[in-house]
Amino acid sequence: MKLIEAIDVSKTFKDGSREITALNETNFSVEAGEFVAVIGPSGSGKSTLLTILGGLQQPSEGKVLINGNKFSEVSDKDRTQLRFEEIGFILQASNLVPFLTVEDQMRLVNKVKSDAYDEEKANKLFEALNITELRDKYPKDLSGGERQRAAIARALFHDPSVILADEPTASLDTERAVEVVEILARETKDKEKATIMVTHDERLIGYCDKVYYMEDGELRLDEDKSNKEQPDEDELDGTTTE
Amino acid sequence: MFLAWNEIKYSKTRFALIIGVIVLVSYLVYFLTGLAYGLAQDNRTSVDKWEADAIVLTDESNANIGMSMMPLGERDQVDADEVAVLGQAPNVIRREGETSEEAKINVTFFGIDPDEFIMPEVIEGEAFTDNYEVIADISLQEEEGIELGDKLTLAGSDIEVEVVGFTEDAKFNVAPVLYTTIATYQDVRFEAIDESNEGRISALVLRNDSVSGIDVENDDLVVYTISEYIEELPGYMAQLLTFGLMIGFLIVIAAVVIGIFMYVLTVQKSSMFGVMKAQGISTGYISSSVVMQTFLLSLMGTLTGLALTVLTAYFLPATVPYQSNSYFLIGITVLLILFAVIGAFFSVRTIVKIDPLEAID
Ligand SMILES: Nc1ncnc2c1ncn2[C@@H]1O[C@H](COP(=O)(O)OP(=O)(O)OP(=O)(O)O)[C@@H](O)[C@H]1O
Ligand SMILES: [Mg+2]
Numbered sequence: 285m286k287l288i289e290a291i292d293v294s295k296t297f298k299d300g301s302r303e304i305t306a307l308n309e310t311n312f313s314v315e316a317g318e319f320v321a322v323i324g325p326s327g328s329g330k331s332t333l334l335t336i337l338g339g340l341q342q343p344s345e346g347k348v349l350i351n352g353n354k355f356s357e358v359s360d361k362d363r364t365q366l367r368f369e370e371i372g373f374i375l376q377a378s379n380l381v382p383f384l385t386v387e388d389q390m391r392l393v394n395k396v397k398s399d400a401y402d403e404e405k406a407n408k409l410f411e412a413l414n415i416t417e418l419r420d421k422y423p424k425d426l427s428g429g430e431r432q433r434a435a436i437a438r439a440l441f442h443d444p445s446v447i448l449a450d451e452p453t454a455s456l457d458t459e460r461a462v463e464v465v466e467i468l469a470r471e472t473k474d475k476e477k478a479t480i481m482v483t484h485d486e487r488l489i490g491y492c493d494k495v496y497y498m499e500d501g502e503l504r505l506d507e508d509k510s511n512k513e514q515p516d517e518d519e520l521d522g523t524t525t526e
Numbered sequence: 527m528f529l530a531w532n533e534i535k536y537s538k539t540r541f542a543l544i545i546g547v548i549v550l551v552s553y554l555v556y557f558l559t560g561l562a563y564g565l566a567q568d569n570r571t572s573v574d575k576w577e578a579d580a581i582v583l584t585d586e587s588n589a590n591i592g593m594s595m596m597p598l599g600e601r602d603q604v605d606a607d608e609v610a611v612l613g614q615a616p617n618v619i620r621r622e623g624e625t626s627e628e629a630k631i632n633v634t635f636f637g638i639d640p641d642e643f644i645m646p647e648v649i650e651g652e653a654f655t656d657n658y659e660v661i662a663d664i665s666l667q668e669e670e671g672i673e674l675g676d677k678l679t680l681a682g683s684d685i686e687v688e689v690v691g692f693t694e695d696a697k698f699n700v701a702p703v704l705y706t707t708i709a710t711y712q713d714v715r716f717e718a719i720d721e722s723n724e725g726r727i728s729a730l731v732l733r734n735d736s737v738s739g740i741d742v743e744n745d746d747l748v749v750y751t752i753s754e755y756i757e758e759l760p761g762y763m764a765q766l767l768t769f770g771l772m773i774g775f776l777i778v779i780a781a782v783v784i785g786i787f788m789y790v791l792t793v794q795k796s797s798m799f800g801v802m803k804a805q806g807i808s809t810g811y812i813s814s815s816v817v818m819q820t821f822l823l824s825l826m827g828t829l830t831g832l833a834l835t836v837l838t839a840y841f842l843p844a845t846v847p848y849q850s851n852s853y854f855l856i857g858i859t860v861l862l863i864l865f866a867v868i869g870a871f872f873s874v875r876t877i878v879k880i881d882p883l884e885a886i887d
Contacts, residue, residue, distance in 0.1 A: 335883055338804070340882050340883045341883055361808070364803065364806055364807075364808050365808070366806070367804070367805070367806035368805065368807065372805075373801075373805055375804075379801045379804070379805065381801075382536075383532055383535075383536035384529075384532055384536075388528075388532060392528060392529065396807050396811050422536070438805075439805075
């Protein structure tokens with residue numbers, strides 16, 4: 285099942301009289317349980333793609349479907365609501381609220397929904413991400429890796445169908461970066477999510493099912509890299525896909 | 527509420543400062559209101575005490591009772607349910623034997639007929655039965671230490687009066703009232719007693735179902751309702767307006783200061799709000815938490831200010847005309863909080879305009 289799909293999506297920016305095409309007629313989709321990497325040079329349009337998929341900005345042309353909803357054609361208010369329900373954002377810089385403890389970051393999600401706090405779910409996530417001991421700490425008291433894991437917990441807590449990660453490992457050393465990506469890969473498989481990760485770090489793409497290469501607003505599947513990891517992928521999700 | 531309260535707990539110093547400002551401003555507002563009210567009361571309690579509907583003064587007095595003078599006989603030209611004669615004269619008294627400057631006390635004499643309705647209720651001692659006996663306002667006892675049986679000498683004459691009783695809430699033009707007979711009043715004012723129809727008094731105080739139904743057969747006399755009359759008390763409205771203006775401005779200033787604080791905090795947090803928006807948390811939720819936070823801060827601030835006011839009032843010397851009641855205290859609290867919250871709406875515009883896209887870069 286396609287959880288997220290971009291159909292003929294283009295994005296142009298006006299820069300004075302010049303027109304910059306950040307994204308050119310992109311067609312792209314990610315299935316449930318699929319972990320996709322997007323790589324490419326700086327300024328090629330990776331973040332633009334991600335923010336359009338996440339509904340933070342509107343495409344100039346084309347449309348985005350999330351879980352069957354025409355994301356790019358609803359009102360701002362509904363889009364915010366959809367984003368809250370369907371999308372988990374993980375950003376390069378921490379997306380944690382500085383004055384909430386790790387546990388309260390989760391609690392906030394329930395508060396926004398006026399639900400009771402689902403402590404059991406939080407406990408499971410904390411355990412999976414190995415941050416159970418950090419639950420009462422504030423973001424400023426966490427290391428970069430711990431913070432990023434807490435951010436992942438936050439992004440996963442409301443059970444989004446799509447995870448959008450823009451260079452989630454940029455502030456981490458290799459060891460931590462690998463750890464974070466492993467977690468993302470595992471959560472994607474276990475919970476049948478569609479995960480898109482923008483990264484500069486080619487060492488991390490080994491964990492991804494597909495690798496797309498972006499250049500000058502053109503997105504194409506990087507067969508080499510995707511295929512190379514094919515056996516690994518089968519091993520990982522042999523029971524969950526199909 | 528969740529975000530608002532957690533942030534206050536997290537940044538204690540920052541929010542303590544804001545609360546501190548609210549405490550100081552609200553303390554000032556509460557206190558000024560108490561003073562304004564106390565002073566207003568000191569101008570009028572003796573008038574309120576009549577529980578009358580109207581007062582008759584001479585036309586040329588311009589509603590100033592000190593300038594109004596009419597013969598006792600004109601009482602018969604006024605047709606109302608109840609009529610009471612009143613002679614009013616300011617004076618300065620000293621306790622017998624005292625000669626110092628500081629011992630001088632400003633008072634107002636009310637010459638009345640003890641059988642008429644404006645006769646005050648005696649809370650200590652007894653009513654006057656003879657000339658040169660007075661019922662005094664209790665503040666003379668509380669502030670000046672005058673006791674029952676004390677003799678008071680009048681400035682500039684050898685008249686002496688004796689305190690035989692005390693009553694409460696009897697101040698006129700910020701001075702305690704001494705109730706006495708019409709004859710004593712005439713002696714105090716004119717140094718001559720004339721209880722015939724030609725004898726002079728200041729005013730007639732009336733009770734009547736409707737003020738318009740009062741019939742006066744004399745063009746030289748004017749009927750004022752009690753509220754009209756109070757507004758015309760010399761200095762009364764000016765005082766009230768001055769205080770009112772100060773209090774109003776203070777409330778607005780408090781709202782502006784809190785509004786600016788919240789605005790600066792909101793601008794500081796805009797990237798965090800951007801991230802929240804990117805995560806799908808609605809502008810409404812973020813805005814309401816900012817408004818809620820303002821509410822919490824102003825609630826804590828005003829309640830502390832209120833506690834301080836009550837404490838101060840408790841230790842205040844009796845000579846300070848501070849007086850307040852729960853209506854004022856609650857009213858001001860509500861106004862302060864309401865205005866502060868309105869000030870916070872200033873920040874909501876900023877929150878609406880935050881672009882979640884900026885959180886990504
Ligand atoms: N709001 C904007 N206004 C004008 N041009 C923009 C805007 N946002 C992006 N661009 C342009 O679009 C192109 C793609 O930008 P984008 O941020 O998607 O690149 P990127 O691939 O994420 O780069 P990086 O790897 O450095 O993050 C760039 O040329 C950028 O200058
Ligand atoms: Mg980018």
